[in-house]
Amino acid sequence: MDKILQDHLRRYPQMQAADLYKLLYQAALGSEHAVRDEQAARDWLERELAGLGDGPDDPLMDPLSPDGQILRVHLRPYLRAGKNPERLLRAFIQTANEWRGSLDKFKEYGATARRQAQVGSGSIREEEIEAFFAKMEEQGLPAVHHSEVYKRLYRPAYQVVARQFLEEK
Numbered sequence: 001m002d003k004i005l006q007d008h009l010r011r012y013p014q015m016q017a018a019d020l021y022k023l024l025y026q027a028a029l030g031s032e033h034a035v036r037d038e039q040a041a042r043d044w045l046e047r048e049l050a051g052l053g054d055g056p057d058d059p060l061m062d063p064l065s066p067d068g069q070i071l072r073v074h075l076r077p078y079l080r081a082g083k084n085p086e087r088l089l090r091a092f093i094q095t096a097n098e099w100r101g102s103l104d105k106f107k108e109y110g111a112t113a114r115r116q117a118q119v120g121s122g123s124i125r126e127e128e129i130e131a132f133f134a135k136m137e138e139q140g141l142p143a144v145h146h147s148e149v150y151k152r153l154y155r156p157a158y159q160v161v162a163r164q165f166l167e168e169k
């Protein structure tokens with residue numbers, strides 16, 4: 001997890017505590033919730049693809065979990081590579097409905113982020129991490145959106161999927 005955090009803090013130096021929380025949440029828990037309405041998921045992806053525009057030079061896939069099983073698949077490079085959005089949608093839905101993460105892993109990853117902040121690694125202070133994570137704990141550890149700063153600067157466009165559901169059969 002140390003390497004993943006360092007990589008994200010290097011590529012997205014204006015990350016906020018909310019963005020760090022979201023990264024760790026996705027790494028430990030995968031997609032934020034089960035997909036009950038496949039058409040709504042399809043409509044969301046179609047809107048996202050239609051409005052992509054320019055963005056950062058993200059890799060095609062970003063491993064989020066240390067074992068490499070949970071990924072952010074970035075839409076811009078995914079399309080540039082000629083990949084099939086339907087396959088990505090299927091992997092997203094299957095991940096949301098079938099993959100089960102771990103709150104213990106999420107808490108472990110949070111401890112790693114706080115440890116890195118203690119030694120001055122990255123731009124997010126330990127106090128900011130502590131305060132944001134405590135607030136989220138009070139709310140039952142919900143999924144969150146990216147910060148407005150992150151959205152404006154980095155224009156995130158990705159799907160979180162389990163590698164096993166994305167691989168060619």
